[in-house]
Amino acid sequence: MKTIEIKQIDNYGYGILEMDQRTYRIPNVLLGEKVQVDMTTKGFEVIKRLSDSPKRALVRCPKYDTCGGCQLMHMNYADQLELKKQQIIEQCEKYQLEATVLDPIGSNEPYNYRNKIQMTFKEHKGKIVAGLYEENTHKVVNISDCDIQDKVANQIINTIKALMKKHKIPAYDEDKRTGIIRHVLVKRSLQTKQILVVIVTPSNIFPGRNNLVKDLNLAHPDITSIVHNINERKTSIVLGDESKIITGKGYIEDILMGKRFLIGPKTFYQVNAHQTEVLYGEVLKKLQPKKTDVILDAYAGIGTIGLMLSDHVSKVLSVEINKDSVRSAVKNAELNGIKNVEFVAADAKDYILALVEQKAKLDAIVVDPPRAGLDLEFVKAIQVLRPKKVVYVSCDPETLVRDLKQLSRTYMIGPIQPVDMFSQTYHIENCVLLTLKN
Numbered sequence: 472m473k474t475i476e477i478k479q480i481d482n483y484g485y486g487i488l489e490m491d492q493r494t495y496r497i498p499n500v501l502l503g504e505k506v507q508v509d510m511t512t513k514g515f516e517v518i519k520r521l522s523d524s525p526k527r528a529l530v531r532c533p534k535y536d537t538c539g540g541c542q543l544m545h546m547n548y549a550d551q552l553e554l555k556k557q558q559i560i561e562q563c564e565k566y567q568l569e570a571t572v573l574d575p576i577g578s579n580e581p582y583n584y585r586n587k588i589q590m591t592f593k594e595h596k597g598k599i600v601a602g603l604y605e606e607n608t609h610k611v612v613n614i615s616d617c618d619i620q621d622k623v624a625n626q627i628i629n630t631i632k633a634l635m636k637k638h639k640i641p642a643y644d645e646d647k648r649t650g651i652i653r654h655v656l657v658k659r660s661l662q663t664k665q666i667l668v669v670i671v672t673p674s675n676i677f678p679g680r681n682n683l684v685k686d687l688n689l690a691h692p693d694i695t696s697i698v699h700n701i702n703e704r705k706t707s708i709v710l711g712d713e714s715k716i717i718t719g720k721g722y723i724e725d726i727l728m729g730k731r732f733l734i735g736p737k738t739f740y741q742v743n744a745h746q747t748e749v750l751y752g753e754v755l756k757k758l759q760p761k762k763t764d765v766i767l768d769a770y771a772g773i774g775t776i777g778l779m780l781s782d783h784v785s786k787v788l789s790v791e792i793n794k795d796s797v798r799s800a801v802k803n804a805e806l807n808g809i810k811n812v813e814f815v816a817a818d819a820k821d822y823i824l825a826l827v828e829q830k831a832k833l834d835a836i837v838v839d840p841p842r843a844g845l846d847l848e849f850v851k852a853i854q855v856l857r858p859k860k861v862v863y864v865s866c867d868p869e870t871l872v873r874d875l876k877q878l879s880r881t882y883m884i885g886p887i888q889p890v891d892m893f894s895q896t897y898h899i900e901n902c903v904l905l906t907l908k909n
């Protein structure tokens with residue numbers, strides 16, 4: 472056993488310890504804190520924290536050390552934001568990109584902000600547990616009150632656990648392939664307060680379903696719709712292909728930037744509605760669109776950014792690879808009476824290459840790719856099309872800066888504006904305006 476002092480913290484919130492020519496990353500420690508550590512056959516283990524930094528924040532979650540879902544709950548919120556800013560600066564240095572990184576826009580609601588919760592159910596020593604998988608394992612950490620998830624959704628999960636006991640409905644055992652309830656997904660709209668509950672089972676057979684649904688509705692009369700989803704596959708993917716609507720319409724509605732959006736079991740939707748409006752507000756502010764503009768919204772999801780922009784421009788081209796999301800986007804346009812957005816289900820790279828082929832004239836492009844960032848061919852196609860403005864929305868600082876470096880040959884890179892959509896975790900969203908060089 473050894474006592475060590477934490478002398479370095481990386482930009483993801485881990486203490487860094489160099490020992491025996493190896494580097495260890497220690498969670499839940501702050502600069503100057505002393506910890507007792509032990510080398511085990513498995514590697515490195517923190518036995519006990521011996522001192523607390525004056526900058527330590529109260530960790531509200533009793534499962535913080537095992538769950539792995541949050542990494543920064545032990546830090547003051549202002550320090551969390553500063554650390555996330557440093558992540559982006561680190562990437563700018565790595566890729567030698569000259570860019571200003573602004574202070575992140577923090578959230579007024581750094582707890583209980585997630586509007587979607589997805590719990591895995593298991594039996595453990597004769598008890599039903601529901602929670603998230605422990606990092607890199609299939610062990611479920613039992614969570615009864617997650618501090619970043621919606622409070623009502625937490626209560627619904629606890630009710631379902633109690634009702635399973637009451638009606639003797641067993642949780643699914645993925646090794647033996649026995650039992651009934653595998654996962655429960657709850658989505659709750661911030662604006663309309665509508666609630667969708669999706670109960671996932673491994674087959675059609677669901678004894679006790681009617682009793683469970685009846686009691687669940689009695690306990691939570693505010694539930695808008697309950698869906699039974701069947702996932703027969705041995706996979707960590709939560710939802711299967713078949714869904715049966717048990718009550719309600721099978722989806723809920725939310726309002727974002729004044730527009731209505733339909734959210735079904737599989738619909739991709741930003742998890743932090745408070746900060747999504749802040750982020751989309753930044754997109755609008757940076758783009759300063761004109762009524763005559765033709766804009767491409769690439770990696771469009773259910774069309775949220777393009778639909779928000781539709782009032783301000785002449786036409787939006789919206790491209791998204793997931794066909795279900797595109798179908799939702801089309802419905803969302805109808806729901807809002809929007810007629811100037813053209814939706815395409817395609818790989819954004821293929822679509823933009825076709826626009827290059829057609830010598831299309833675009834005034835601006837908004838991109839919001841997944842963590843992998845933009846395909847190099849997509850980046851090069853932007854450089855051929857040469858719209859005056861590009862707004863890049865990103866959830867991964869490394870791929871953002873990599874792509875900005877490439878785009879900086881043709882575009883001036885504006886200040887990078889981080890927006891904190893994922894408080895208590897090390898994730899950060901960014902938004903940046905690129906303006907065509909003369």
Ligand SMILES: C[S@@+](CC[C@H](N)C(=O)[O-])C[C@H]1O[C@@H](n2cnc3c(N)ncnc32)[C@H](O)[C@@H]1O
Pocket residue numbers: 739740741769770771772773774775776790791792793796817818819820839840841866
């Ligand atoms: C970070 S989400 C952004 C969604 C949307 N802009 C929003 O704010 O909700 C990224 C989206 O890119 C889509 N996507 C991933 N790869 C793609 C590709 N090669 N071409 C087009 N869309 C893609 C995903 O399905 C997902 O909907």
